[in-house]
Amino acid sequence: MVTVRAFLAVSTAQKWELHQMDVHNAFLHGDLDEEVYMKLPSSFLVRHPSMACRLKKSLYGLRQALRCWFAKLATSLQSYGFLQSYSDYSLFTL
Numbered sequence: 001m002v003t004v005r006a007f008l009a010v011s012t013a014q015k016w017e018l019h020q021m022d023v024h025n026a027f028l029h030g031d032l033d034e035e036v037y038m039k040l041p042s043s044f045l046v047r048h049p050s051m052a053c054r055l056k057k058s059l060y061g062l063r064q065a066l067r068c069w070f071a072k073l074a075t076s077l078q079s080y081g082f083l084q085s086y087s088d089y090s091l092f093t094l
Contacts, residue, residue, distance in 0.1 A: 003088045032058055032068055 011018055037052040038059075058065040074084060077092045085091035 003091050031072060032056060032064060036062065
């Protein structure tokens with residue numbers, strides 16, 4: 001929150017144009033780098049009870065979900081020319 005407050009103070013003083021983005025399903029777009037398996041939902045009919053699903057995308061509740069989504073966001077922003085701050089990794093500037 002300190003970074004957000006400082007950014008808003010500077011942008012107001014400089015009269016910068018700001019854009020805000022809110023992503024409701026962000027965690028569903030992270031690509032998994034490692035193999036993650038989950039039990040099949042009880043509504044699935046399976047031949048073998050030991051069968052599982054291999055996930056290719058992250059899901060809500062996975063410990064890796066936030067990290068995967070942020071890695072994808074950071075890579076995308078950097079490809080557009082944004083620079084990531086060394087003091088606060090969640091701050092990108094263009």
